[in-house]
Amino acid sequence: MKKTMEDPSKIMRRSIHTFLQNYHRVTTAAAVALPFSAGLLLSQPFFSSSSSILHMRLNMLFRGAGFSSSHNFFNILSLKLSQTLSSSLFTLPFSLTFLLLSKAYVIKLLSNNHSADSSVFYLRLLKTYVCNFFFLLSANASAFALFFLAYNILEAFGFSSRNFYTFLSVSSPIxxxxxxxxxxxxxxxxxxxxxxxxxxxxxxxxxxxLLIHGRSSTALAIALPTNLGLAGVEALFQYRVLRSYYKGDRDITSIALEGTFIAYLYALFLVLDSIVNFLFYQSCIKNEEDQKIGREDEYSIKIQISETENTKIHIKGSKNLQEIL
Incomplete structure (x- = not known):
């Protein structure tokens, strides 16, 4: 049976409606996630030295794996990965505490399971978060292995022209x-x-x-708006806070206040992202249950048709037997 998912725009509208309907509680969740968002925004510019060291190490790793330094994609990728790793390591204590506590609060609120123990919610989130970390590492490693095999196999068959490298530079990031x-x-x-x-x-x-199978396009469509919002807030922090700090055109108090406000805005987007993901999960579960009910109804209809046909055959056979007798 074909999987029919709810329209992504409807999920986003329900998420925004839920966000505004529970705004007084959402602000509490955003306040809990504020240390994480502030640490994440501050970590990106102030850890450039450690990211540059990681950038050099990753470039050496790519060259050792057989990737040519002329591939701009891997230079950009190693730079982005080094910045992400440096920022993630710095914010790890905040993500394991404040971020997960905020998500646990939002999920408990939306699931209407107010009697459940909050510590149980948090511990399950913590365990899954740690497993997600290794899962993302495995996804990156699988992507690198795929590129390594593709590049070396294609180069072994003589595809080493300038147009070939241009094609790889365009297709690899996608x-x-x-x-x-x-x-x-x-x-x-x-x-x-x-x-x-x-x-x-x-x-x-x-x-x-299993849930995402056949629904990846819907999942990517609903993840795009919140990620664009988070990227926009990061750009706003870079422009309004860091630019003013390095130029020195404003006093430190006003910069700190504006930075706190932007960090809180980032935390609100994180809470909205949790709401979107939870409602998408509920939509997937509901779709699976509807499909299960549909399969059961289809199976019961087939049984009824089969029983009806058997009854007709039995009646017809009885009539034929009576005629013979």
Whole structure:
């Protein structure tokens, strides 16, 4: 049976409606996530030295794996990965505490399970979050292995012209973005589904992989607006806070106040992202249940038709037997 999902625009409208309907509680969740968002925004510019060291190490790793330094894609990728790793390591204590506590609060609010123990929600989220970290590492490693095989096989067959490198520079970021985007969608879906399961961890990731099958386009469509919002807030922080700090055209108090406000805005987008992922998870579950009911109804109809046909055959056989007698 074909999987029919709810329209992404409807999920986004329901998410925004839920966000505004519970705004007084959402602000509490955003306040809990504020240390994480502030640490994440501050970590990007102030860890450039450590990211440059990681950038050099990753470039050496790519060259050792057989990737040519003339591939601009891998230079850009190693720079982005080094910045992401440096920022993630710095914000790891905040993400394991404030971010997960905020998500646990939002999921408990939306699931209407107010009697459940909050510590159980948090522990399941923590276990799944750690497993998601290794899952994302595996997704990156799989992408690199795929590129390594593709580049070396194609070069072995003589595809080493300038047009070939141009084609690889264009196609590789697209393929890598699709792989990582799907990995992030699966990890987010596993995270919001962990409190409803008996235990978090890799079982939730496997469950998310099954739920996302045939629905990846919908998942990517609903993930795009919140990620664009988060990227916009990061750009706003760079322009309004860091630019003013380095230029020195404003006093430090006003910069700190505006930076706090922008960090809180970032936290609100994180809460909205949790709401979107949770409602998408509920939509997937509802769709699976509807399909199960549809299959059961179809099976029962087939049984009824079969029983009706058997009854007709039995009646016809009885009539023929009476005529013979």
């Amino acid at each position: 393929i890598y973005s699709i792989i990582i985007a799907n990995a992030f969608v699966i990890s987010n879906l596993a995270l919001v589904s962990s409190p409803s399961s008996s235990s978090g961890g890799y079982t939730n990731i496997l469950k998310a992989c």
